[in-house]
Amino acid sequence: EIVLTQSPATLSLSPGESATLSCRASQSVGRSLAWYQQKPGQAPRLLIYGASKRVTGIPARFSGSGSGTDFTLTISSLEPEDFAVYFCQQRTNWLFTFGPGTRVDV
Amino acid sequence: QVLLQQSGPGLVKPSQTLSLTCAISGDSVSRDSGTWNWIRQSPSRGLEWLGRTYLRSQWYDDYAPSLKGRISIKPDTATNRLSLQLSSVTPADTGVYYCVRWPGSSLDGFDIWGPGTVVTVSS
Numbered sequence: 001e002i003v004l005t006q007s008p009a010t011l012s013l014s015p016g017e018s019a020t021l022s023c024r025a026s027q028s029v030g031r032s033l034a035w036y037q038q039k040p041g042q043a044p045r046l047l048i049y050g051a052s053k054r055v056t057g058i059p060a061r062f063s064g065s066g067s068g069t070d071f072t073l074t075i076s077s078l079e080p081e082d083f084a085v086y087f088c089q090q091r092t093n094w095l096f097t098f099g100p101g102t103r104v105d106v
Numbered sequence: 107q108v109l110l111q112q113s114g115p116g117l118v119k120p121s122q123t124l125s126l127t128c129a130i131s132g133d134s135v136s137r138d139s140g141t142w143n144w145i146r147q148s149p150s151r152g153l154e155w156l157g158r159t160y161l162r163s164q165w166y167d168d169y170a171p172s173l174k175g176r177i178s179i180k181p182d183t184a185t186n187r188l189s190l191q192l193s194s195v196t197p198a199d200t201g202v203y204y205c206v207r208w209p210g211s212s213l214d215g216f217d218i219w220g221p222g223t224v225v226t227v228s229s
Contacts, residue, residue, distance in 0.1 A: 001171075034215035043204055043222055044153070049215035087153060091214065094168045098153035 002026050004088055004099035011104045019075040021102045023088035028068045032091040035064055035073045038101075039084045047086075048073065078104070108132035110205045110220035118227050124195050126223055128188040128205030133218075135181040135188055136161050140210030144179060144190045147222075148201030158208070159188070195227045 003026040011019055023033065031051040036044035046055050048064035051071060061076040075082055083106055088099040114126035126144075135142060141160040147153045157169035159179045169177050178191045188205055205220035 032214060036216075043219035044216070045219075046215045046217050049213060055213075055215070055217065089153070089216070094158070095170075096155035098155070100152050 001095065002029060002090055002092055002097055004090055004097055006086075006088060006099040006102045008102060009100075011102060012106070013078055013104060014106065015078050015080055017078055019073075019078055019082075019104055021073040021075075021086055021104075023066075023071040023073070023099050025069045025071075025090055029090040029092055031067050033064075033066065033071045034089045034091075035062075036087045036089065037082075037084045038087065044087060075104070108207065108218045110207070110218060112203070112205050112220040112223045114203075114223055114225070116224055116226060118195055118199075118225060119229050120196055120227055121194055124190070124192040124199065124203075124225055124227075126190045126203055126205075126225075128190075128220055130186050130188065133207065135186050136183050138162065141208045142179075142181070142188045143206045143208055143216065144188075145204045145206050145216070146201040147204070150198070151201070154201075156190070156192075156203075197227045200225060200227045
């Protein structure tokens with residue numbers, strides 16, 4: 001099973017600042033890496049897939065990069081609604097695993 | 107607009123079977139691309155993919171190795187629903203259970219999630 005590690009566990013920032021979230025895989029996943037945002041009491045929401053492709057309707061301030069084992073989600077200028085928990089998720093063949101999450105708070 | 111409506115008991119006794127249903131509107135459980143999945147979330151395990159079902163020339167299913175033997179995911183084409191059964195539950199199976207779509211094709215991610223069902227395993 002491929003293990004995903006996310007860092008940092010918590011990121012304390014202010015609106016307007018940029019956020020850089022890291023996700024590392026225990027072995028290569030190519031570009032089969034997605035990012036999700038989750039707010040309290042809600043289901044996760046897909047933001048990025050294929051490492052860098054933004055889902056329709058997701059603001060351009062969200063961007064993803066990376067391949068192989070190292071991936072990054074960048075939020076260029078935090079809006080108040082961006083404070084949430086972010087998860088990465090990989091797919092290899094038909095098995096899926098998620099990272100433990102990074103909490104972005106004020 | 108695709109909506110997933112989940113139903114099922116919120117409390118299950120240890121050793122019994124957890125049964126949940128997901129009603130799909132705006133899409134078909136019999137779609138010929140992508141898959142229908144169940145994912146759960148708990149403080150101790152985080153987000154955990156449980157399994158999936160999908161139709162190609164026939165119905166297929168795949169399950170997380172850790173659950174194989176206890177889990178069954180089935181489509182109901184007559185009512186356009188998806189079901190989850192997890193047998194011999196223990197308190198470790200407590201969590202929020204989500205019905206989730208993987209659309210396939212060019213979108214490689216879980217794009218539609220149900221609202222989640224909180225399930226507690228306790229006597």
